[in-house]
Amino acid sequence: MRRFPPSRIVCLTEETVETLYLLGEQDRIVGVSGYTVRPPEARREKPRVSAFTSADMPKILALEPDLVLTFSDLQADIVADLIRAGVAVHAFNQRDIAGVLAMIRTVGALVGAADRAEARVKGYEARLAEMEAAARGRPRPKVYFEEWDDPLISGIGWVSELIEAAGGEDVFPGLRVCKSARDRIVSPDAVIAAAPDVILASWCGKKVQREKIRRRAGWDAIPAVRNGRIVEIKSALILQPGPAALTDGLDAIRAAIVAA
CATH class of the missing domain: 3.40.50.1980 (Nitrogenase molybdenum iron protein domain)
Known part of the structure; x- marks a missing residue:
């Protein structure tokens, strides 16, 4: 410098x-x-x-x-x-x-x-603490976050933490420590078994196709699919590990969870 x-x-x-x-x-x-x-x-x-x-x-x-x-x-x-x-x-x-x-x-x-x-x-810490306090004691919907659709990639670290802060339960919390996307690949059957109440999708750089998610074999048994709780969050709001995720991204997650 x-x-x-x-x-x-x-x-x-x-x-x-x-x-x-x-x-x-x-x-x-x-x-x-x-x-x-x-x-x-x-x-x-x-x-x-x-x-x-x-x-x-x-x-x-x-x-x-x-x-x-x-x-x-x-x-x-x-x-x-x-x-x-x-x-x-x-x-x-x-x-x-x-x-x-x-x-x-x-x-x-x-x-x-x-x-x-x-x-x-x-300010961000106070906001996170306030949201966590508001969610305390309330039912915690199970949430599957999908970063990519082929193969299915989930579990990105800060998103997993934001789901919990917003009052949800990440269905694959163990993946949050995996830095590489290849280590966060999940099988369609694993998602079915996890039975999420909400599916949050943000397909890094391309539009989420909800109908494609709904048509996956066996996914009609998933509560989120059955109840129409498939929510797209724009990549710019959640996939950048910066202020956007802590503000608009967190708000989008919270809105999806509250509606579940």
Whole structure:
């Protein structure tokens, strides 16, 4: 990093973009992921320089970033290329709510806005505690979350925790510690046996087809299917481990559970 705080930041995933905007530090951002949709103005204002597992390296280098923010092992090759090019990189790998809150604190510290970041975190913690308190003592509907449909992938860490915070019971809680999607594959029969009351679906980057879910062999025996409780949550609200998941994503989960 050539200077502190960095004045030219490239964000290769959306959650750090949204965090910087919420902290009032958006003027530091000089490039974003092509998948960025939150906040909407970021897509209009900032050059798009990457997908998720690929990036336009010449375009990034031309922006002369002081810092590039990345996420997960899936961007490891991009990170390696940036480091070889002499660029400062911070690679996040948050997979649970605690990790999301730590990411927000770290981004704040990196841009000299630690106090504002801490205030945000305290607000999110209070909101989670309030929702957990409201759900205490109430029936907890069983919830199956589907991140992908072929193969069936469930159990993403922060989503599992948010389901519990919102008053539901994740039917595959043991999968939340598995970082790799391949380790979170479930069988159709396992979902039938779990008998969820609610199915939450967010098919990473494509529209959920409820009818396709309803037509799966044997799934007409699942209470969620039988009672029409198949709910799509937009990927931008729940699959980004950042502020969106703790706000609009949590609200969407809670609404689905309350209606069950």
